[in-house]
Amino acid sequence: MTEIIKGLSIPFLGTALGAACVFAMKNNFSITVQRILTGFAAGVMTAASVWSLIIPAIEQSREKMGRLAFIPAAAGFLAGIAFLLLIDKLVPHIHMNSESSEGIKAHLSKNTMLLLAVTIHNIPEGMAVGVVYAGLFYGNGGINTAEAFALALGIGIQNFPEGAIISMPLRSEGMSRKKAFLMGVLSGAAEPVGAVLTILAAGLVIPAMPYLLSFAAGAMIYVVVEELIPEMSEGEHSNIGTISYAAGFTVMMILDVALG
Numbered sequence: 001m002t003e004i005i006k007g008l009s010i011p012f013l014g015t016a017l018g019a020a021c022v023f024a025m026k027n028n029f030s031i032t033v034q035r036i037l038t039g040f041a042a043g044v045m046t047a048a049s050v051w052s053l054i055i056p057a058i059e060q061s062r063e064k065m066g067r068l069a070f071i072p073a074a075a076g077f078l079a080g081i082a083f084l085l086l087i088d089k090l091v092p093h094i095h096m097n098s099e100s101s102e103g104i105k106a107h108l109s110k111n112t113m114l115l116l117a118v119t120i121h122n123i124p125e126g127m128a129v130g131v132v133y134a135g136l137f138y139g140n141g142g143i144n145t146a147e148a149f150a151l152a153l154g155i156g157i158q159n160f161p162e163g164a165i166i167s168m169p170l171r172s173e174g175m176s177r178k179k180a181f182l183m184g185v186l187s188g189a190a191e192p193v194g195a196v197l198t199i200l201a202a203g204l205v206i207p208a209m210p211y212l213l214s215f216a217a218g219a220m221i222y223v224v225v226e227e228l229i230p231e232m233s234e235g236e237h238s239n240i241g242t243i244s245y246a247a248g249f250t251v252m253m254i255l256d257v258a259l260g
Contacts, residue, residue, distance in 0.1 A: 003145055004133050007152040008195045011129055012188050014156030015122075018163025019184025022171045032240060035232045037161035039241035042228035043248025044158040045125075045220045051256040052151040053128060053217035056135075057210040072210035079211070080124065080218025087120055088226070119190045121162070121227065124219030125155050126194025131212045133195065134202030146259040154252040159188060 054073055061069035132148045167184030171177055202212055232241030 003148075004137055004199075007133050007148055008129060008192050010149075010152040010156040011125060011159050011191050011195075012156075014159035015163040015188030015191070016185045018160040018165075019167040019181050019187075021164040022167040022177050022180045022184065025168065034161075034165075035238065035241040036244040037164075038228050039232040039244030040248035040251075041158035041161055042224045042232060043245040043250070044154045044252040045224050045228070046245075047249045047252035047256065048128065048151055048154050049217035049220045049224075051253060052132060052147065052154075053213045053220075056132075056147075057213035057217070060210045060213075073214040076211035076214030077218035077221075080215040080220075081222050082218075083215070084120075084124065084219045084222035084226075087123070088222075119187050121223045122159075122188055122190040123194050124216055124223060125159070126191035127198045127212075128216040128220060129155055129191070130195030130198030131202060131209070131216050134199040134212075135209055137199060138203060147256065150252075150255040150259040154255055155191075157251070158248065159191075163188060 054077065057073040057076065058069050061072045065071065129148075129152050132151050136145060136148045163184040166187045167180040170180040170183055175183075198212065198216075202209060229245075232238065232245065
């Protein structure tokens with residue numbers, strides 16, 4: 001149980017540390033730094049989706065389904081994409097790479113919409129950590145402590161810029177450092193909540209673990225393709241985002257393979 005609590009805390013800590021940048025920095029990140037952080041986060045999420053979620057989902061299904069082991073992975077992946085697409089349509093928010101508030105409801109501020117956007121993005125990350133630790137807790141699918149920790153650490157690393165993306169613009173618009181920090185931390189609250197709910201759900205439907213793993217992967221890939229890649233690639237000299245993406249992908253792959 002201690003390992004599970006530690007694992008669920010790491011991603012939230014990453015968000016909190018990112019939000020704490022508001023105490024150390026006077027200005028927002030430059031466009032170049034934002035591209036680097038966003039590209040790195042996208043790379044981490046892509047690698048985590050493959051090595052920590054999709055591959056284990058296929059391996060768990062292989063014994064019973066043989067060559068049809070791809071079915072739970074494919075079905076869960078597409079369901080995760082559909083789920084985030086639905087959330088994206090139903091919940092009013094702005095995309096992280098949006099520079100205007102076009103289409104935003106008048107009674108919601110741009111910062112509120114951005115907070116909602118980051119919170120939505122944290123849902124699949126919380127689910128990913130939760131479903132892996134559910135496999136560890138229930139002894140399902142051969143998931144070990146090191147593999148679960150690698151995923152939690154990777155998500156925690158990529159959460160760092162998300163906390164800063166919330167807190168620093170709020171500070172630049174006149175909000176106190178303490179309140180801006182608390183808002184950044186709040187944006188990460190969806191992760192531990194989503195993780196705990198996923199663990200509880202997995203306990204009720206343990207045979208569905210491959211579907212849950214790939215569902216979380218699909219949800220994360222949706223965030224990468226819909227939000228992070230456009231943000232890291234917009235404007236001139238976008239190759240820095242691509243390089244950072246490769247670095248993030250490599251770091252997460254190494255973590256998963258070396259610790260797993």
